[in-house]
Amino acid sequence: MDPNQPHILAGLGMDLVNQRKFAEAIPLLEKSLRLQPTSGWETKWALAKAYYHHEQYEQALKLANQAHTESHGSSAQAELLLAQCLTVMGHYEDSAQVLREFLKSNTEGPDATTARRWLERLTTDRKIRP
Numbered sequence: 630m631d632p633n634q635p636h637i638l639a640g641l642g643m644d645l646v647n648q649r650k651f652a653e654a655i656p657l658l659e660k661s662l663r664l665q666p667t668s669g670w671e672t673k674w675a676l677a678k679a680y681y682h683h684e685q686y687e688q689a690l691k692l693a694n695q696a697h698t699e700s701h702g703s704s705a706q707a708e709l710l711l712a713q714c715l716t717v718m719g720h721y722e723d724s725a726q727v728l729r730e731f732l733k734s735n736t737e738g739p740d741a742t743t744a745r746r747w748l749e750r751l752t753t754d755r756k757i758r759p
Contacts, residue, residue, distance in 0.1 A: 635665035639672040642679075651679040670699035674707050681714060690714040697727075705731070705740040712747060721756035 632638075638661035645654035658676035662668060677692035693711040700707045708731045715724035728744045735741045751757045 633664060635661040635668060638664070639668060639675070643671065643675045646675045646679050649682070651682040654679045655683060670696040670704065670707060673699065674704070674710060677710055677714070681710065681717070686714060686717050690718055702730075702734070705735060709740060709743060712744070716747070716751070716756075721751055725751055725757045 642658035
C-alpha cells in the first residue's frame with residue numbers, strides 16, 4: 630500500500646471509526662486530509678467523530694461543521710454529530726437549532742427519534758427554552 634494515497638487512508642480511517650478504534654483512526658484521517666484537503670465531507674465527518682470520542686471537542690466541532698456544510702444537509706450523521714459537538718461545547722441553542730432544522734426534513738426513523746430525544750433532554754435540563 631502506498632502510504633500517501635488519501636483515498637486509501639480515508640477508507641482505512643473510516644473503517645477504524647466504524648470499529649470504534651478512534652485513536653487509531655485519527656492519524657490516518659488527519660494524513661488523508663493533509664494530502665487532499667478538498668476530500669469529501671465523509672472524511673471530515675469520520676475525523677470529527679473520532680475527535681469527539683477522543684474528547685478533542687474543539688477540533689471535532691470545527692470538522693463536524695465543515696462536514697455538515699459540505700454535505701448540504703444530506704447527511705443525518707453529519708447533522709447529528711454537529712449537534713453533539715455543539716452541546717458538549719456548551720452551545721445549547723445552536724445545537725437545538727440544528728436539531729430543529731434536521732427534524733423539519735426528517736420526521737420519521739431512528740435518527741428523528743434521536744433528534745427529538747436530544748431536544749427534549751436539552752429542554753428538561755433547562756439548557757434551552759421550550
